Amino acid sequence: MKLLDRYNRVSLLATISMIVIAGIVYYFTISLILTNQVDKDLLVEENEIFDYVGLNHRLPQVFKSDDLKIRFTAIPDSTIVRRIADSHFYDDQEHEDEAARMLTSSVRVGAQLYRINITESKVETDDLIRMIFLITLGLIFVLLVVLLLINRTLMRKLWEPFYETLKQIKLFNVADRNGICQVDTRIDEFQDLNREVTAMSQRVLHDYQSLKSFTENASHELMTPLAVIISKLETLMQDNDITERQGALIGEAYQTVDRLKKLNRSMLLLSRIENKLMHDAEDIDLQDTVRKKIIEFQELLADKHIVIREELEPHHIKLNRDLLNIMLNNLLGNAIQHNRPGGRIVVQLTGQQLSFCNTGTAVSLNQQTIFQRFHKSPESEGTGLGLTLVKQICDNYGFALSYAFNDQLHCFTVVFVN
Amino acid sequence: MKILVVEDEAGLRDSIRDYFAEGGNVCETVGDYASALQKINMYRYDCILLDITLPNGSGLDILEALKANHHPDGVLIISAKNSLDDRLQGLDLGADDYLTKPFHLSELKARVMAIVRRKSFNGNREIVFNEITVDLLAKQVLVSGMPVKLTKKEYALLLYFIANKSKVISKNAIAEHLWGDEIDISDNFDFIYSHIKNLRKKLIDAGSGDYIQSAYGMGYKFTDH
Numbered sequence: 001m002k003l004l005d006r007y008n009r010v011s012l013l014a015t016i017s018m019i020v021i022a023g024i025v026y027y028f029t030i031s032l033i034l035t036n037q038v039d040k041d042l043l044v045e046e047n048e049i050f051d052y053v054g055l056n057h058r059l060p061q062v063f064k065s066d067d068l069k070i071r072f073t074a075i076p077d078s079t080i081v082r083r084i085a086d087s088h089f090y091d092d093q094e095h096e097d098e099a100a101r102m103l104t105s106s107v108r109v110g111a112q113l114y115r116i117n118i119t120e121s122k123v124e125t126d127d128l129i130r131m132i133f134l135i136t137l138g139l140i141f142v143l144l145v146v147l148l149l150i151n152r153t154l155m156r157k158l159w160e161p162f163y164e165t166l167k168q169i170k171l172f173n174v175a176d177r178n179g180i181c182q183v184d185t186r187i188d189e190f191q192d193l194n195r196e197v198t199a200m201s202q203r204v205l206h207d208y209q210s211l212k213s214f215t216e217n218a219s220h221e222l223m224t225p226l227a228v229i230i231s232k233l234e235t236l237m238q239d240n241d242i243t244e245r246q247g248a249l250i251g252e253a254y255q256t257v258d259r260l261k262k263l264n265r266s267m268l269l270l271s272r273i274e275n276k277l278m279h280d281a282e283d284i285d286l287q288d289t290v291r292k293k294i295i296e297f298q299e300l301l302a303d304k305h306i307v308i309r310e311e312l313e314p315h316h317i318k319l320n321r322d323l324l325n326i327m328l329n330n331l332l333g334n335a336i337q338h339n340r341p342g343g344r345i346v347v348q349l350t351g352q353q354l355s356f357c358n359t360g361t362a363v364s365l366n367q368q369t370i371f372q373r374f375h376k377s378p379e380s381e382g383t384g385l386g387l388t389l390v391k392q393i394c395d396n397y398g399f400a401l402s403y404a405f406n407d408q409l410h411c412f413t414v415v416f417v418n
Numbered sequence: 419m420k421i422l423v424v425e426d427e428a429g430l431r432d433s434i435r436d437y438f439a440e441g442g443n444v445c446e447t448v449g450d451y452a453s454a455l456q457k458i459n460m461y462r463y464d465c466i467l468l469d470i471t472l473p474n475g476s477g478l479d480i481l482e483a484l485k486a487n488h489h490p491d492g493v494l495i496i497s498a499k500n501s502l503d504d505r506l507q508g509l510d511l512g513a514d515d516y517l518t519k520p521f522h523l524s525e526l527k528a529r530v531m532a533i534v535r536r537k538s539f540n541g542n543r544e545i546v547f548n549e550i551t552v553d554l555l556a557k558q559v560l561v562s563g564m565p566v567k568l569t570k571k572e573y574a575l576l577l578y579f580i581a582n583k584s585k586v587i588s589k590n591a592i593a594e595h596l597w598g599d600e601i602d603i604s605d606n607f608d609f610i611y612s613h614i615k616n617l618r619k620k621l622i623d624a625g626s627g628d629y630i631q632s633a634y635g636m637g638y639k640f641t642d643h
Contacts, residue, residue: 220498220499224427224430224520226520227498227519228427228429229520230520230521230522230523231437231520232429234433234437234586234588235436235437237588238436238586247633247634247635248634248635249635251636252635254588261520297597298569299571300609303609304609325598329597329598
């Protein structure tokens with residue numbers, strides 16, 4: 001729920017309930033006042049009757065008026081409790097019942113006791129109350145409209161800097177070098193928020209950059225010592241009197257150093273792709289490139305007796321040739337390496353996507369970890385960065401990379417969504 | 419062949435010299451910018467191996483000096499930087515090839531041989547090793563004058579072997595030479611073994627000597643003694 005809505009809801013509810021309570025209080029007070037007024041009228045009428053009877057020793061002439069009725073009824077001797085109560089009043093002109101007050105009293109004329117009923121209509125009172133209600137309702141309505149309008153325009157305008165800052169936070173990405181920029185506002189809270197967020201983004205960027213440059217420099221500095229080790233081992237290999245055991249040891253050391261070299265190279269490459277240092281995209285005939293790549297791997301396929309099926313439609317794409325090469329090498333290399341002897345590979349290229357499917361283990365790989373850095377299958381001795389590189393390249397160009405396992409085929413699919 | 423190695427890392431410099439210095443090759447080495455400039459102003463080389471990052475100077479300046487004086491020396495840049503810009507800049511300035519550290523000495527040798535072959539004016543388009551002749555233009559291999567049908571990879575492998583004859587070449591170097599260095603299949607060298615087996619069989623069937631030998635756990639050697 002938005003802050004604005006929340007605030008609106010509370011303030012509107014409070015306003016409406018206040019008005020409703022005020023309305024109820026109004027109603028009762030005004031009812032009471034008006035009823036009292038009517039009661040006083042009734043008493044005045046009664047007094048007039050008493051005076052008349054006292055003076056003339058007979059009942060007065062009864063006049064019919066719009067809102068007052070007086071009725072005398074002869075009754076046997078008894079005590080009549082004098083009281084005022086709510087009653088009805090039948091309006092002869094309007095032909096309808098109206099709410100009224102009735103005073104019941106008694107008067108003695110000679111030996112005969114009469115009951116007096118004086119009824120006064122409360123129709124005007126009700127009208128008044130209705131008016132008050134209507135006015136109150138109108139007030140509520142106008143208030144709501146005004147509040148909503150104010151919120152809609154003013155509040156939206158007021159919150160603009162907040163949403164601007166929020167938008168920037170959403171778009172913030174450590175890999176792009178642009179931080180969060182100043183938002184122009186005169187409201188202190190938003191100024192504070194924006195200032196702190198800007199400062200924080202700068203700190204994050206700075207930390208990320210220094211971490212990255214540390215990684216790059218470290219990888220870089222490692223290259224020369226690695227070069228020396230490799231060259232020394234190669235020189236050592238040339239000795240003519242190496243025993244079999246020494247040869248095996250040198251070979252193992254060499255393999256390990258070579259792996260270290262590959263790892264280092266991949267890490268440098270990763271950070272370079274991340275830094276968007278691989279530009280110069282060119283228009284590439286993907287169908288032709290994939291076809292050539294498969295021919296390049298022909299011997300490896302033949303060596304494992306893998307049958308490869310190509311379903312390639314023509315498709316052109318704009319990207320860096322070296323990166324495409326790395327991507328295809330890794331995808332096809334994996335499809336061969338993790339395949340079983342005599343297995344199958346299906347390579348599909350359409351206008352939307354490129355997929356490599358291969359037979360291999362009978363169980364699906366873990367979707368969550370498969371593209372993580374340094375994650376590799378237990379039997380693989382690679383660097384574990386191959387798929388990470390592919391993923392990074394896809395991210396770089398806005399392609400989607402996904403893995404699926406269906407009818408015994410492991411499928412890696414690159415979707416070109418630009 | 420006359421080679422100059424310009425490299426500030428002594429360990430690497432010596433290894434390169436040791437690897438190249440045989441069979442009548444002359445290999446000189448320098449470790450800094452000033453002596454490198456001196457050398458290239460005084461002598462001519464078939465190929466100069468040039469490190470870009472030198473103390474108190476850049477290898478690219480040496481390359482520019484060479485080109486400014488129209489010296490015909492072949493130049494191979496060796497650099498720890500693998501950024502495309504560096505590579506392009508080096509090649510734009512007129513370097514013949516570019517190799518990233520760390521490299522295999524056998525790869526370096528093969529690249530240098532290729533440069534020297536391209537540079538040689540006597541139109542030497544053939545490489546001969548005993549009864550094996552490689553016709554570089556036709557990309558064809560002849561054994562005692564009879565053509566042998568090799569796959570692309572086998573052909574590349576044979577050239578690599580001949581460029582590094584009598585040297586032990588590691589399986590890693592062979593794998594990288596044939597499939598590039600981005601491919602992450604170094605954990606499985608069986609396919610290299612089957613390539614080598616096929617090449618050896620084809621050559622022997624065509625009547626050549628058995629020159630490919632295995633060097634324990636280290637790699638292979640192409641030699642006639």
